[in-house]
Amino acid sequence: MNTLQAPQSVGWTEAGAARTARWRSESGTPAPRRVVVADDRTKADDAYKLACEGTALLWRGDFHNARQLLTALARRIDRRPRKRPPADPAQAFHLHRAVQSQRARILGMLLVSLDPGYGLALRRAPDVREACLQAYGPDTPDAHPAPPLIVSLRELLGVIGAYEWRRNGVRVPALGGDRVHPYYGVFSPVRGEYVDLVAQAPLPSVPGPAFDIGTGTGVLASVLARRGVSRVVATDQDPRALACARENTERLGVTDRVEILEADLFPAGRAALVVCNPPWVPAKPTSPVEYAVYDPGSRMLRGFLNGLSAHLEPGGEGWLILSDIAEHLGLRSRAELTAAFDAAGLTVLDRLDIRPRHPRARDADDALHAARAAEVTSLWRLGAAGAAGTTEAEGSGGAEEGTRT
Template identity: 90%
Template structure:
């Protein structure tokens, strides 16, 4: 888990006194330059105007009223007139991302204080200490009398929600309904179709270990171990994901067969089966959890493909789990994908397809509905091409 780095400070005037606090933003948002104090008397229209102008609102009232104000701000954003989306799907996607970014910026302007040790000093506030420790790590405020923290309420609600996900877990049908417990910032396997593909694809006949590249929660490594693979090496470079995968493989009784190691893509050695579920969309992430969805420049996808042949044993297979959403959004063509296979010295042995089951695929009001409705998730079975062919 991450601990607090050298703090950035926020300064403001309150009740005629100069105040200061440490700034915390998991998405890397810079500290606000202007801060106004808000409470239960603050009107939503006034708050919305200040937030749009770049003034953050430091909440001093009731916690539940703060949540209501955040909802009111979201309604005002969503009421703004929308232009008809352009016909070009790539342009529509980029405009959608820009609108999401602007929405997040405005909603992120509502701030709440956290006293040292992650105490939330608001009326009717929940106890968020354990949730914050799990997400942020210990509040390492240094020596002396530490300053309070300021965080956006929107981020704090995400931290609370992630704590509940981690505590309750996500049921995985491919594991017989056993639960995987995702950490904050680690992609939750709520879209189970890609797990189902790994559960039903035919295993290579050659015995030996399997590699799970970018393991995240460890769900695919667990599926492989439950299917009888004698040893799985699961890699990731995110400390949260490594800790999450280790805990889940222990919970699910496969820790004796799954080794979780820190690596950028491949571990040392070769294997007859190498599995990778990279981020599906070549775009820039704006928050930690988006790194599991957006792959800038297709870095992870290309890194996996270009290194795969050199890490397979003779006759081995690489399983690439990839949605074609990027193709429907105009961000990558099928020819570009298959061309990347060929350039990496790979050949397609087979492909298994499955339709997404998530609700957004059926939401006609989604700006990206046409692409989501046509989306297919595939498991590409890849082998090293015969150099003499």
């Protein structure tokens, strides 16, 4: 999800003259009020002091030296004494988010200037035009001649990295090793365990199409199509995600079975299977890609649950793919989740669990290590109240990869 913002400008003085440029921030950070020019002579300690005080540095030196300065700023941030984390998991999580936000603010103070059309006129700079075009779309300034565009170097490096992800793709074992190519700002299926759950769960026996709610890259819709589902309607409301899903389903050869629609949650009609992998953590996102991780007030989760029964064929199933990390962080209890099922008129038919395989789950230095180490991702098979099926077993005690309770 991306929010359109009114154009902003940023001003500074350079070589004794006042300069202005356009400002762009995907995270919605306002244009800095104070900007000074920096180059290869700028010392890291001086840059760090200015950034902490709220003064941005517009880089005019060598591109690789700018990257080294950004690394030096990060080291200085990470060396600062840290408070002992609170014993309460929710308080520890919010403190971690505040620290990360402050870190991002300081690192975002190192700026670069892009010429119209996204040219980066720094020594030893890479050609970033295609990466920016794919992330931002065409550069269409209102004024002519067009002023330059100012962005944070940290964001630009993220744009470059996303371009490489999109160009190279992410290998998905559940698709026979074929690759999915994520767009900038669209959640990448690098954590493939949730995809594996959709590939393993038994399909409903009742006839009818499948809905994939919040399709993102289109990976789950493509897995369902590859499993033999004859028609999948995949929805999203983010233009980037819709374009990304269309490109991926075409690459994977499933466009005859997958239809991509713009919708806020459900399309019209009913389905035998409705799949949803909502953001897992009920907290406020601060950047485009975080909309796939953070769900303020559990809006998408509750919207899916509350609308599911009305969109299921008789005997159909809803598959909710959800990590329990919010429970370990103290942000949502299991009782609150199951109460939401009850309030929506749903019953649990079955649950498949899988443990994460990503490196951060084993990183003892991670600020959220305790929660990540205990995390389990589940596929909840839900039916309308009164549907036949088994309910979740109590006291299953630590699920292993691919287990069912």
